[in-house]
Amino acid sequence: MRAGTIFALSSGGLPSGVAVIRISGPDCRTAVAQLCGAVPPERRASLRSIRDRNGDVIDQGIVLFFPGPNSFSGEDCAELQIHGGRATVAAVLSALGVIDGLRPAEAGEFSRRAFLNGRMDLVEVEGLADLIAAETEMQRRLAGEQASGGLSRLYDSWAKRLTHARAMIEAELDFADEDDVPGSVAASIWSDMHALAQDILNHTDGARVGEIVRDGLKVVIAGPPNAGKSSLLNYLAQRDVAIVTDVPGTTRDVLHVDLDIGGYAVRLYDTAGLRETDDVVEREGIRRTRLSLQQADLVLLLSDDDVTDAADFLGNFSGPFLRIRSKSDIFGETLPDRAIDVMISTKSGDGVDDLIERIRAYLPTLEVGNALALPTRARHRDGLVTCREHILAALQNVSAGLDIQAEHLRLAAQALGRITGRVDVENLLDVIFSEFCIGK
Numbered sequence: 211m212r213a214g215t216i217f218a219l220s221s222g223g224l225p226s227g228v229a230v231i232r233i234s235g236p237d238c239r240t241a242v243a244q245l246c247g248a249v250p251p252e253r254r255a256s257l258r259s260i261r262d263r264n265g266d267v268i269d270q271g272i273v274l275f276f277p278g279p280n281s282f283s284g285e286d287c288a289e290l291q292i293h294g295g296r297a298t299v300a301a302v303l304s305a306l307g308v309i310d311g312l313r314p315a316e317a318g319e320f321s322r323r324a325f326l327n328g329r330m331d332l333v334e335v336e337g338l339a340d341l342i343a344a345e346t347e348m349q350r351r352l353a354g355e356q357a358s359g360g361l362s363r364l365y366d367s368w369a370k371r372l373t374h375a376r377a378m379i380e381a382e383l384d385f386a387d388e389d390d391v392p393g394s395v396a397a398s399i400w401s402d403m404h405a406l407a408q409d410i411l412n413h414t415d416g417a418r419v420g421e422i423v424r425d426g427l428k429v430v431i432a433g434p435p436n437a438g439k440s441s442l443l444n445y446l447a448q449r450d451v452a453i454v455t456d457v458p459g460t461t462r463d464v465l466h467v468d469l470d471i472g473g474y475a476v477r478l479y480d481t482a483g484l485r486e487t488d489d490v491v492e493r494e495g496i497r498r499t500r501l502s503l504q505q506a507d508l509v510l511l512l513s514d515d516d517v518t519d520a521a522d523f524l525g526n527f528s529g530p531f532l533r534i535r536s537k538s539d540i541f542g543e544t545l546p547d548r549a550i551d552v553m554i555s556t557k558s559g560d561g562v563d564d565l566i567e568r569i570r571a572y573l574p575t576l577e578v579g580n581a582l583a584l585p586t587r588a589r590h591r592d593g594l595v596t597c598r599e600h601i602l603a604a605l606q607n608v609s610a611g612l613d614i615q616a617e618h619l620r621l622a623a624q625a626l627g628r629i630t631g632r633v634d635v636e637n638l639l640d641v642i643f644s645e646f647c648i649g650k
């Protein structure tokens with residue numbers, strides 16, 4: 211960790227009604243005393259004059275002081291809640307910058323200190339980052355649960371089961387000859403490990419839901435040139451994000467807009483129409499189209515005729531797609547082919563609500579009360595898979611002997627510990643003593 215006392219503007223863009231400047235570190239008291247004359251009573255909002263080095267008043271603000279370790283970062287922390295004008299904020303930041311031991315914070319440094327001081331684990335830190343980035347209601351709910359420890363509590367409870375199992379095995383290995391230790395503990399341990407492997411599997415099944423809620427459902431609009439792909443993107447975005455003209459091949463890059471459908475994030479990508487072309491830029495656009503198709507959760511195959519062959523536009527994409535007939539205001543009279551899912555016109559708006567409903571069907575549902583402790587990142591999923599693999603290895607390697615099995619359980623716990631970032635210095639003996647009263 212880079213040492214020093216850090217400060218930063220923690221509230222958003224300026225100007226704003228009020229701006230919050232946060233300070234954290236060993237010289238926090240000195241800094242507050244210097245700016246405010248004295249350190250205000252702990253954890254109480256106090257109105258103070260904030261002065262520069264020459265004693266000139268910069269602003270009047272609310273000052274808060276939280277002594278460590280009971281603060282956000284675990285260090286001495288202070289907040290200066292001042293008027294949010296650019297010059298005011300700049301003046302207070304420069305007054306802080308000239309105090310000995312103080313320097314501007316790096317990105318994420320307050321949270322990094324909170325993590326290093328054990329105030330938050332990695333999963334909570336990630337949840338906090340997601341909470342700040344959350345743009346839809348479901349992103350907020352999921353991130354809020356994670357930031358406040360919901361997911362961590364689950365992983366900790368699993369780590370505890372693993373520790374308990376290992377402790378039992380250790381006991382059996384070390385004290386099997388002694389009378390105080392109950393006989394074979396193995397049966398109950400192994401049935402719990404079996405159940406744990408299943409719990410983890412059920413939980414990882416939710417990873418896709420977690421990732422879709424967090425990252426948004428990726429919907430790619432594909433189809434032949436001039437089918438109205440950009441017009442659809444614009445219509446759904448209700449603002450002009452894509453260049454729409456009637457010259458085929460206009461969209462050369464992959465554009466995207468983030469939509470909010472019923473509280474869920476949907477990332478909608480417009481793509482260049484796939485077609486043979488000599489134009490270098492357009493060819494690059496087509497290459498990117500193929501790349502975005504690889505990431506798609508759902509493809510909207512848009513065409514203004516019935517002859518479009520899906521295979522020509524889906525590349526290697528093998529997931530779900532909706533066939534959409536565009537320009538229904540012009541071609542509405544023509545009977546649609548049976549394969550068409552939705553007919554739309556971005557000119558009249560006909561069919562668009564129907565299309566939104568069809569997209570909605572591919573969204574997960576997180577209802578109030580539903581378990582919100584879901585893995586949200588590939589990192590979580592990878593750790594869970596490794597953890598489960600070791601539990602299964604422990605269960606299957608009976609012939610290898612208890613110590614090899616115990617080693618697999620240790621590796622399983624380590625995989626979980628990597629997810630939460632808790633370097634779990636497990637004290638097996640503590641568990642053994644508390645459960646078996648060996649000293650008695």
Ligand SMILES: Nc1nc2c(c(=O)[nH]1)N(C=O)[C@@H](CNc1ccc(C(=O)N[C@@H](CCC(=O)O)C(=O)O)cc1)CN2
Pocket residue numbers: 230253276279280281282289
């Ligand atoms: N003004 C302000 N609002 C904020 C934050 C902040 O840092 N400052 N937060 C920042 O993310 C969030 C709230 N999260 C926080 C979490 C812990 C502590 C904290 O100081 N905890 C101490 C003392 C608790 C207490 O006074 O009872 C502790 O837990 O020991 C502060 C904010 C959102 N709102």
